[in-house]
Amino acid sequence: AYVFGVAADGTAQKAKLTASDGAADDYFGVSVSVSSIGSSGDAVAVVGAYFDDDRGDNSGSAYVFGVAADGTAQKAKLTASDGAADDYFGVSVSVSSYGSSGDAVAVVGAYFDDDRGDNSGSAYVFGVAADGTATQKAK
DSSP states (O other), X not given: XXXXXXXXXXXXXXXXXXXTTOOTTOOEEEEEEEEEOTTSSOEEEEEEETTOOBTBTTOBEEEEEEEETTEEEEEEEEOXXXXXXXXXXXXXXXXXXXXXXXXXXXXXXXXXXXTTXXXXXXXXXXXXXXXXXXXXXXX
């Protein structure tokens, strides 16, 4: 995933985001969401990798990045607490920051999760603190 800055005088690439543990066929970047943090110009980004295999083949994951004028850093890796093979967690992501605190809420979709029947799907809600600590809050 690439981060671009947009200004009155044009656009410029600021960063290229990659997963710290990325592997072939993870499909990192299939979904991306960005939210600015207050008026600082900093942002939080969430990037999905729905074929990641941490909780079984194609169970999926999502990565949280801090994006600042002085660089970017991976803050957390999100996985479903009940993740299983072929859930495709990370196929969709959304993030919203809380004002200028740096805290955010992220929602991650797993459209092949099977809780309500084959491939019925689920969405997971995470709280993400400014320090990168992420906690699953709901499913």
